[in-house]
Amino acid sequence: MQPILSVKGLTKRFEGFTLSNVSFEIPPGFVMGLVGPNGAGKTTTLKSVLGLLRRDAGEVLVSGLDPEWDGAAARTRIGFVHDEPRFPRYLTLRDISAIISRFYAGWNKARFLRLMDTFELPLRKRFGVLSRGMRMKFALVLALSHDAQLIVMDEPTTGLDPVFRRELLDVLQGLLEGERASILFSTHITADLDRIADYVTLLQDGRVVFSEAKDDILERWALVKGARELATDQPEHWFRGIQVGPHGFEAITDDLPGVRRHFGDAVIIERPTLEDIVLLTSSGRTNA
């Protein structure tokens, strides 16, 4: 089956930062979480998918179309939610939707009104008076109202309170049940990934650490805890990230058989959370 989104060797150079050789794919109907610390390259990747940035190398295809060169055709298939949704502040949500709807042949007005109702968004309110959460919801409603095949969201839950965040994710998950749309969303809140992601791509310093199905990641990776002195024994050989404290170390590995062979019963091995993986791989080697 042709992937909805295929990114191969994506490279984009800025002064002081390079997104390097990023590759991943999203099959139809699945959710890919793009995770990583601030400055890892998440927004650069998403903007490249939307065709807003001109890449230096690599290939991006949305349903077989390159958003850089077949921009209009590719973006017809994409619903977008920027990290800070920006629309004319003095216009009402009704006015904005009237503007946006004209750009999409597949605009579904009934669905738009239903979603506005679901999210309790008042059509008469001006965009400028909405809270960040409401703005995010409105952008999401617009993204979901034109039968997009791919929804691209840049940190949609950042800055939202936990209740609101959960509500947003629940509604999103509910909306996608039975849909063919795929979602690519970036976040640095790993709990979001636990809730809705099928695949996870971890970016760090502009490079992909891994891009796999979430269940495979949790299956393959392990959290290792042990005495401090064990951490001095070539940790980089066994671990993808390690944090050494006064009473011992905590490390993350994707080579569980190797760790078992080398350390035996001297260490405790636990199933990691995505947060453990992200935090420890981001920390490299640190001494607390």
Add this chain to the structure above:
Amino acid sequence: MLNLILKDLIAARWFLLVILVLYPAQLATMTISPPAAMVVTLIFTSLMAFGSLAIEESQGTEATWCSLPVDRRQIVVARYATTLLAITFGLGISWAVSAGTLGLTVQSSTFFLLTIMASLFLPCYFRLGLARGLMAFAIVSLGILVLLAGVGALVSFLMDGSAIPDVPDELRVAASEAGLQRLAPLVAKVLIATALTVAGASALLSARWYSTRDC
């Protein structure tokens, strides 16, 4: 492309509404003084032409519009169309309110001036964004003004030195008031055609530059 023009007009509608109230009122009080009416025309037409761009920039909506299913080329063409429409509309109001006091030559000269300004500014904007684009535009404009002043000074120097032959009688007649009035429609056509040609070339350059710029 029509959707993009409509988007610009809707997004700036309050601003345009305020101008549409103030502009004719201000102009109506200035009809007795053509130079003042021209200044008012120039100011308000410029506001109409470039206001929507400034509003868009202040609200940071560029990335939003670029994320819609439109090509960069369409965005550029729509921006030029909106600007030219605003200039034409602004001058139309001036013509209607001042009952032609300013004359065809002045109106076409204003169209020429504003269109040339837009043709210089928009490529800078599409290449560098508003802030850096304005700086580049200021430098380019200053450079052109200095160049024109230099050419003027050179011509003046050469004429003082009788380096230029006497002006033929036909041109003297043409330069007289009656001659100018007779030539006004032709001058207007030449000015408008020149301005539109420059705007077309400028749009091509803008499209080329904007297609390679990050949003």
